[in-house]
Amino acid sequence: MKALTWHGAHDVRVETVPDPRLEADDDLLLRVTATAICGSDLHIYRGKIPDMEAGDILGHEFMGVVEEVGPAVTRVRRGDRVVVPFTISCGECFFCERDLYAACERTNPGRGAIIEKKDARPGAGMFGYSHLYGGYAGGQAEYVRVPRANVGPLVVPPGVPDERVLFLSDILPTGYQAAQNAGVGKGSTVAIYGAGPVGMMSAACARLLGAEHIFMVDPNPYRLRFAAEAWGVEPIDLNECDDPAEFIIGRTGFRGVDATIDAIGFEAKGSAVDTMATTLKMESSSGFVLRQAIAATRRGGIVSLAGVYAGFVQMFLVGDAFDKGIGFRMGQTHVQHFMPMLLERVLDGSLRPEVIISHRMALADAARGYEIFEEKREDCRKVVLAPGSA
Ligand SMILES: NC(=O)c1ccc[n+]([C@@H]2O[C@H](COP(=O)([O-])OP(=O)(O)OC[C@H]3O[C@@H](n4cnc5c(N)ncnc54)[C@H](O)[C@@H]3O)[C@@H](O)[C@H]2O)c1
Ligand SMILES: [Zn+2]
Ligand SMILES: [Zn+2]
Secondary structure (H helix, E strand, C coil): CCCEEEEEECEEEEEECCCCCCCCCEEEEEEEEEEEECHHEEEEEEECCCCCCCCCCCCEEEEEEEEECCHHHHCCCCCCCECCEEEEECCCCCHHHCCCCCCCCCCCCCCCCCCCCCCCCCCEEEEECCHHHEEEEECCCCCCCCCCCCCCCCECCCCCCCCHHHHHHHHHHHHHHHHHHHHCCCEEEEEECCCHHHHHHHHHHHCCCCCEEEEEEEEEEHHHHHHHHHCCCCCEEECCCHHHHHHHHHHHCCEEEEEEEEECCCCCCCHHHHHHHHCCCCCCCHHHHHHHHHEEEEEEEEEECCCCCCCCCCCEECCCCECCEEEEEECCCCCCHHHHHHHHHHCCHHHHHHHHCCCCEHHHHHHHHHHHHHHHHHHHCCEEEEEHCC
């Protein structure tokens, strides 16, 4: 079959690789009909995620048609259309029982990313996300093996186009968890840093939860314009305003917003000092947005991190956060927990995640898709690949 494989920083290729097979009794084999490129894939693309091996198949946002099921699969059948969460979870462990699917302690044979790990088990395995997360082949491919098929894949009703439900695999639940972690409710004021797909889904979900005013910060005016039109955010262009937190404080009666969502993560464009610190390996994540988030949030408010962080940051102003009594929530999304409820919201039309799609391509063009998304060319917001189309 054909699949998108990783060979090093900025080197991904569509190649012929061996077909996947069922390995465990509760595996299914999926024929992929739609798969997306995620901002998380860009961290891998830039060579920033350790423990990748040449030839690894990428992709963790995908859906398709069930081709084959193992003898222990009871929840889905051959021929079902399913969307698959990026987290691979057992459904039975201590964490899965508490709906904390991203913390599943049985699906990741890899090391996980925690530095001070001691003897703690790693969190859930993930599709196409390095050997730290289990080395599972990803779904930017014609076919993919889906382990734990009784826990992850969600059957979608016939007739609903792929594009409307594809983002249930990751970014829609991620935006929802970010907004929920932020405590967004009726009348909330929110600042969202990052107008990528995750920032946009966070804006959509914050609106759904009743947010009254949303500020959105990004250096890409075309993304901000789109979000302003789609969800009525107040855009703050980082090229024109180098201290968005100061602007936000001024616009909120000198208090700050109820909550700030960081939808950028460890590769945030930082100040010159942050860039130098990262280059000198004095920090592994840029602290610029964390400092902004603490500054922009009111006393007693919440900072919700949806963007991925790795390692440590310098100049994390813990004293400012303490003085303001700020709460922090963060982490990988417990995708399975949110999928059924969000499918309902998609079907009843209260969420339309597909509006962010700007590029539709054949799988054969996936490498170009990465380039365009990474370089923000052609006003790229989100790339969807259709493996069956060429
Ligand atoms: N928590 C989870 O489970 C989860 C799930 C999916 C994605 N993610 C993470 O969410 C993050 C965003 O993903 P995405 O798909 O939206 O990616 P993206 O790279 O398209 O979006 C990031 C946006 O942030 C902007 N940005 C960069 N530096 C900035 C700064 N200093 N201030 C304001 N904006 C800045 C970029 O211009 C870009 O528009 C990534 O870190 C990704 O790994 C997390
Ligand atoms: Zn993703
Ligand atoms: Zn589990």
